[in-house]
Each structure stands twice: as structure tokens, then as C-alpha cells.
Amino acid sequence: MVFLHGLISDIRLSRAPAAGFITVGLFWGSFAGLVPDLKAAIGASDGVFGLSMFFAAFGAVAAMWLAPRVDAKLGARAMQGAALAMALAFLLPGLAAGPVFFTLAMFLASAGSGSLDVIMNTRVSGIEAEVKRSLMNLNHALFSFAYAGAALSAGAFREAGLGPAVVFAAVLVVALMLLPAMFHRPAEIATTEGSLTLSARPALIYLGGGVILIAFLSEQATEAWSAIHLERGLGGSAAQGALGPAILGLTMGIGRMSGQFVAAHVRETTVLQIAAVIAATGIAIAASADSLNAAYFGFAVLGLGVSVIAPMAYSAVGKRVSDRERVHVITRISVIGYMGFFIGPPLMGGLSELFGLTVSFYAVALILLCVSIVLAPNLRKQ
Template sequence: MIALKDIRACRAPASAFATIGLFWGSFAALVPVLKARAGLSDGEFGLALLVASCGAMAAMALAPRVEARLRRRAMPVLAVLLAASFLAPGLATGGVGFALAMLAASIMSGTLDVVMNARVSLLEAETNRPLMNLNHAIFSFAYTFAAIAAGLMREAGIAPLTVFAVMGALTLALTVVMAQARDLVASSPDTAGRAPGWGLLLPGGLIILIAFLSEQATEGWSALHLERGLGAGAAEGALGPAVLGLTMGIGRLSGQMVAARLSEALLIRWAALLTAVGALVAAWAPVLPVAYAGFALLGLGVSVIAPTAFAWVGRQVPAEHRTRAISRLSMVGFSGFFIGPPLMGLVAEAAGLPMSFTLVALLLLFVPLALEPLVSRAARLR
């Protein structure tokens, strides 16, 4: 069971996870209208998100310095800036304006992502409890709520700017909880140890990359896949990312309990296989219910891959190096958002969205076949 003491211990970073879920869930449901307003093709839309991903990766490299400077104030300050930056996509018209708007939003999101994951890793070391899946579950439930709410507001004709403004108001309330974060000591004489090398960080980061690519593919393209290929309406299309978010939340709560009983390697291995099956089912579904079932399987599987990899690698790293390790893991992992948009867009333009999701399934097979064994080997050598 999920212990109340775990929720209390991580309530500050959990609020940051919820904030990011609110905005990306809203964005996923609004993709069709934002894409149409910007006048972008599938390939151009993917390239616009590629520009945004570049900003996020650059921000992640600087995130440890931001955390060191702001300390306990880092999460609430970054959350407010994230809320403000997401107003820009709601106003953007034209490809360049949309790309710049998403660049600003991604910079804030990427920086906050590193800070909150590093804080959870430190809390795991302090409490000796698995907390990463719990926090990522809170992101997923917030994402689900936002995707459904934004889809209904879109169906009612409410403008994207208003949708993002509503999520901004909720974020201001969450910053009150974030402000309660304590300063955590990231180093002490007892935790001195060897800095992590790329033999551990690279395969771990690539696992996260493929997980995020799979997640982003569903977040950014499922509504288009359902509406274009299966004739779904706006609300039915928004159910694609909503189903993903809901099942990811359920999967991560389950992963919170399973992580205490199964090894990280075994959990990641089977989760990757389940995600691949879900991607194939969603890609070639003949009717909406089957597509939803595919996205549900995908969500259950992909839900635990990234948080388990973060926790697994973080556990191998001395405390004084943990924020830097999380930053490097995030930079590699978030390349999934860097690679995913143009990859999905270009394949969709050339062969259709079903082939894009099929490619995602094939990439997922690299996790159990190659990457997870490499991380296991690197962990044994430390």
C-alpha cells in the first residue's frame, strides 16, 4: 500500500510534478487546434517541437546551477515561470511564433523537471523508501485531469489561452505546497564517493529516452491518430492522451508497491515489452475501443520505465553527485522529446501515423535486449 508518510515526505516535489502534468496534459488535448492555428504540416509541427526540445535540453544542463542558487525556492519560482510561459502557445499564430512559444515553455519545464527529480532522489536516500514512481504517478493523474478538462473546454469552444490560464491559476495554489520544501543536504563526509561515469549514465539515459519518446508519441500524436484515422471528435480524440495519463498513473502507483519487491531490471524489462504491445495495438486498431485499449496497455507499461530507471541509477550515485547525475540522465532521456517529434512527424508524413507508432514499438525492444543488461552490468561494477 501507499503509505501516508510517503505522501507527506514528498508533498513539495509532488506538487511540482502535478504542475508539469497540468500543462502538458492540456497541451496534448489542444494539439489539433494549436497545430491548425499555426498552419503546420505533420513534419513542420514535429520540427517546431524539435526547437522546443533543444531549449529543454540546454536548460537541463544548467538546472544544477539553478537549484544551487535558489535552493528550496527553486520549485515554486520555476513553477510560476512555467505557468507564465505556457500562455505563449495559447497566443501563438504561425510556425515561428509557435516554435518560440514552445521553446520558452520547454525551457521552464526542463529545468523544473531536473530539480524535482533530483529532490525526490535525495528524499529516497533520506527516507530509505521508493518514492519516484509515486511522484511520477501524481504527474500522470494531473496530466489525465488536464487532458480531459482541456478536451471538454475545447469542445465547448473555449480558447487555448483561457485553458492555459486556468491551469496557471491551479499552479499558483500548488506553489504554496512547493514553498514548504526543506533544504536537503546533498553531500557529507559519509557520502563521498566516485562520480558516475557514462558507462552507467548512457544506457540508463537511453532507457529513459525510449520511454519518453513512447510517452511523447502518445501525448502529442494520439489525438491526431484517433481523429484522422478513426473519425473521433474533439472530446473522443482527447481521450487518447487522457487514457494514457490515467493508466500511467495507475501503473506508477502499482510500480510504487512492486518496486519494493522486484528488481529494477526485471520491472523495466517486462514494462518495455508491455509498452511495445500496446503501441502496436493502438497503431493498427480498426475501431476506437481497440485503440483506447492499446493506449491503455502502452500507458501501463511505459509508466514505470523512466521513474524506475531514475531511481535505479540514482541509487548507484553518491549524494554529492546526484543532482548532476539526474541532470545528465535527463539530458539523454529528454532527447526522446528531441528525436520523437521530427521522427513521428516525418514517418507520419511519409507512411502514416500507424507506421510511426509501429516504429515506437520496435525501439522499445532495445530496452530488454540491450540497454537493461548494460545498466545491470555497470551497477555490478560500481
């Protein structure tokens, strides 16, 4: 009962960025559930699809560098502006009929998502500093639950014979309903690079960013490729394929809700080490599965492990910087983290093209172990 009361209080404290996290989860969950249809619509091989997502990620990184300026310019309406831009851009991938147009469409969608990502994480970090409570895992959990529901819904739409354009249009309507809740005045931040002392914290930025990079790479690997693995590799239907990213999103939400409690009692870097091992085990199970149920179990274990890696890294770094530094530091670690979306698509697509999708998943499992062995222990020293 006490936990539930605290949870409700935490949601109220972070309700504005929470609406942003839910919106991002709805669009990317829908995208994950639609990947087989989108890939077929543009006639792309694994390698070409991975390359399209690689170039699309440039949009997110470019927008992230500009996010502090957008935040300063739009102020309390910054999340609303970024969310609206993302929602409108996501209509385009559903209309794509070739790899070039699809890449451009995903570039724009990723740009809106990347800008909103920085702003909403900065808002949560600022609220955490103000109220002295851990809120990052909660907000990332809301993203995951929205992601899971959207992925399942996308699978149901596919089973009903409805295309990606219809799905993205439906999500746009929900996003428009959430826009008013995203009005939020930011804490006072630095507006000029000269007023910062970020040059004294490169290790903190690179280590935190590296952890987030691996978390995003691992999430992306299953978000974009789990449905293909289940349908093409294990003979699943459209609904059974969509269940892969849906299970991932659901278990990530559960893991992050648990992380909301764990963060108050256990050091973030310790959680990172344990979580990375669990996530690596899960993706290895999914890769070696010879049945749908075994693969589902692997994706569930992966979701529980990977769920807390990015929010714990954001929280750990955010606690180590001042209010005036925060938006710029969050921007930098987010940009480094989003390199996972550069590395992930060509890694998954290229290895799948050469050796099969199973080998791609094993490669991600090995990369996850780097968090436990190298990055988290060194982040603890900062």
C-alpha cells in the same frame, strides 16, 4: 489498509516535489488535449509541427544543464521559481498564430519544464536516499493522474468552443495555488564539477539516460499524436480525441502506483524489461486499431507498460550514486532522456508525412524493445 497508510505516508514525505509533478502534468496534459487546435491555429503540417517541437526541445535541454546552478542559487525556492517560469511561458503557445512564434513559445515552456523536471526528480531521489523508501513511482504517478485530468478537461473546453489561451490561463491559476507547497530545502550537494567522480560512471549515466530517452520518446509519441490519430485516422470528435492522452495518463498513473509497490519487491531492471514489452505491445495495438475502442485499449496497455520505465531508471541510477553526485547525475541522465523530445517529433512527423502515422507508431514499438533486450540487462551490471 496497510498499503493505503503507507501511501499517505509517502505522499507526506514527498509533498513538495509532488506539487511540482502535478503542475507539470497539468500543463503537458492540457497541451496534449489541445494539439489538434494548436496545430490548426499555426497552419502546420505533420512534418512542420514535428519540427517545431524538435526545436522547442532545445529549451528543455538548455535549462537542464543550468538546473544545478538554479537549484544551488534559489535553494528552497528552486522548484517554485522553475514552476512559475513554466506556468507563465505556457500562456504563449495558446496565442501563437504561426509556426515561428509557436516554436519560440514552446521553447520557453519547455525550458521552464526541463528545469523543474531536474530539480523535482533530484529532490525525490534525495528524499528516497534519506528515508530509505521508494518514492519515484508515486511522484510520477501523480504527474500522470494530473496529466489525464488535464487532457480530459482540455477536450471538454474544446467541445465547449473555448480556445487554448483560455485553457492555459485556467491551468496557470491552479499552478499558482500549488506554488507554496513546492518550498523545499535541498540536501547538501556538490557545487563544483571538480569535486565529483562522474568520469568513473559513464556507462551508468549513458545506460540510465538511454532508458529514459526511450521512455520519454514513447510518451511523447502518444501525448502529441494520439489525439490526431483518433480524430483524423478514426473519425473521433474533439472529446473522443482528447480521451486518447487522457487514457494514457490515467493508466500511467495506475501503473506507477502499482510500481510503487512492485519497486519494494522486484529489481528495477527486471521491471524495465517486462514493462518495455508491454508498452511495445500496446502501441502496436493502437497503431493497428480499426475502431476508437481498440485504439483506446492499445493506449491503455501502452500506458501501463511505459509508466514505470522512466521512474524505475531514475530510481535505479539514484541508488548507485552519492548525495554529492546526485544532482549532477540526475541532470545528465535527464538531458540524455530529453533527447527523446528531439528524436520523437521529427521521427513521428517525418514518418507520418512519408508513410502515415501508423508506421510512426510501429517504429516506436520497435525502439521500446531495445530497453528489454539491450539497455536494462546492461544497466543491471552497473
